[in-house]
Amino acid sequence: MHKTTEMDMEKNILEENERIADKNQKLFEEKGVRAFNILGAIGSGKTSLIERLREGMDKRIGAIAGDLNGKDDYERFKNKDMPAVAINTGKDCHLDAHYVNHGLESIELDDLDYLFIENVGNLICPVDFPLGTEADVVVVSVTEGDDMIRKHPLIFSRSDLTLVNKIDLAEAMDVDLNVIEEDFKEVNPHGTLIKTNAKNGEGIEKVAEFLDIPYSR
Amino acid sequence: MHKTTEMDMEKNILEENERIADKNQKLFEEKGVRAFNILGAIGSGKTSLIERLREGMDKRIGAIAGDLNGKDDYERFKNKDMPAVAINTGKDCHLDAHYVNHGLESIELDDLDYLFIENVGNLICPVDFPLGTEADVVVVSVTEGDDMIRKHPLIFSRSDLTLVNKIDLAEAMDVDLNVIEEDFKEVNPHGTLIKTNAKNGEGIEKVAEFLDIPYSR
Numbered sequence: 001m002h003k004t005t006e007m008d009m010e011k012n013i014l015e016e017n018e019r020i021a022d023k024n025q026k027l028f029e030e031k032g033v034r035a036f037n038i039l040g041a042i043g044s045g046k047t048s049l050i051e052r053l054r055e056g057m058d059k060r061i062g063a064i065a066g067d068l069n070g071k072d073d074y075e076r077f078k079n080k081d082m083p084a085v086a087i088n089t090g091k092d093c094h095l096d097a098h099y100v101n102h103g104l105e106s107i108e109l110d111d112l113d114y115l116f117i118e119n120v121g122n123l124i125c126p127v128d129f130p131l132g133t134e135a136d137v138v139v140v141s142v143t144e145g146d147d148m149i150r151k152h153p154l155i156f157s158r159s160d161l162t163l164v165n166k167i168d169l170a171e172a173m174d175v176d177l178n179v180i181e182e183d184f185k186e187v188n189p190h191g192t193l194i195k196t197n198a199k200n201g202e203g204i205e206k207v208a209e210f211l212d213i214p215y216s217r
Numbered sequence: 218m219h220k221t222t223e224m225d226m227e228k229n230i231l232e233e234n235e236r237i238a239d240k241n242q243k244l245f246e247e248k249g250v251r252a253f254n255i256l257g258a259i260g261s262g263k264t265s266l267i268e269r270l271r272e273g274m275d276k277r278i279g280a281i282a283g284d285l286n287g288k289d290d291y292e293r294f295k296n297k298d299m300p301a302v303a304i305n306t307g308k309d310c311h312l313d314a315h316y317v318n319h320g321l322e323s324i325e326l327d328d329l330d331y332l333f334i335e336n337v338g339n340l341i342c343p344v345d346f347p348l349g350t351e352a353d354v355v356v357v358s359v360t361e362g363d364d365m366i367r368k369h370p371l372i373f374s375r376s377d378l379t380l381v382n383k384i385d386l387a388e389a390m391d392v393d394l395n396v397i398e399e400d401f402k403e404v405n406p407h408g409t410l411i412k413t414n415a416k417n418g419e420g421i422e423k424v425a426e427f428l429d430i431p432y433s434r
Contacts, residue, residue, distance in 0.1 A: 043361030122339035124310040143360035144260030
């Protein structure tokens with residue numbers, strides 16, 4: 001009899017995820033909700049990005065906050081009057097389509113135009129788990145150094161948009177933005193990289209434009 | 218016949234890791250090498266910590282640099298005249314005892330007194346995979362915000378020492394060090410937290426003292 005191997009198990013998990021991601025995608029389409037998957041390391045500025053977008057959008061916007069533990073980001077979304085769900089993954093280093101599907105049970109999609117899904121903070125695990133969203137946006141911060149892109153090529157090559165955030169700190173951190181841009185071109189020659197400062201809103205207009213989101217500061 | 222489940226598979230993997238971690242530990246003892254597992258998110262300052270310790274130690278010190286891709290940290294260690302090995306994990310979000318065991322084939326333990334193992338950058342996956350080292354040291358940076366500890370309680374409760382690095386940037390980042398310290402006490406009431414600035418060496422003496430490493434600036 002065929003023995004289940006680690007490889008089979010991984011394949012099954014990924015296939016199952018694709019299946020549920022398709023289901024989520026259909027649900028978003030049915031409900032007329034545009035959903036985005038926001039990725040990036042801890043402290044890169046994912047939550048701030050969503051807050052800034054929210055402030056400039058005259059639309060009905062919800063959020064899902066994925067974290068190992070706690071409700072910090074969920075509370076931040078609530079404070080911006082966004083319907084929100086906190087998903088605590090415990091030890092899982094990424095959201096998957098199934099987590100999101102469960103999360104959608106606690107949020108009324110009929111009342112939303114947009115949904116931002118903030119993934120668990122790291123540049124590694126979320127790569128293999130599409131959620132059924134329209135686009136993946138990766139946020140990195142210059143405080144992470146200038147080698148984060150070449151250290152994690154996969155996530156940057158697969159994502160639809162990359163933001164280099166906290167650019168106001170580049171000089172203080174002794175980080176060369178040109179190095180980051182060159183590495184990005186290497187990893188994703190036709191991709192788009194936008195420099196942002198999610199604290200003061202710099203660059204967020206360009207992000208909205210790229211994602212075709214109606215936005216005005 | 219018993220069907221292999223995801224849970225069984227995980228248990229097998231963790232047990233196998235423990236077995237090889239024991240093997241590594243025995244090897245370190247035999248060779249008289251003190252080994253440390255350095256954990257933390259991307260850009261928290263793991264490499265800088267090792268560089269600073271190295272500068273203050275009149276000992277034979279080697280390093281293992283764990284990353285998804287590339288040789289950046291490996292090159293930095295080489296530039297400090299440290300025998301080093303780069304382990305590229307591809308998609309794995311942590312080193313495990315097996316990776317380290319393989320890495321040890323390329324480094325001459327007889328020529329070393331100390332070995333610093335820099336784990337893959339994130340606060341999630343490495344938790345379950347002991348490497349056979351004497352102690353686990355987690356490095357976080359204030360640039361990650363002030364909620365990283367309560368978002369990742371497990372790694373901080375299990376590690377032997379936690380460093381809050383880049384403290385010079387706390388004010389600029391609008392981060393309250395007291396919040397971090399209080400969260401840490403909650404998660405690990407008997408644990409030790411040291412504030413550092415690995416760029417200029419602040420606090421590194423205390424780190425060395427805690428780990429019982431002979432060090433002088």
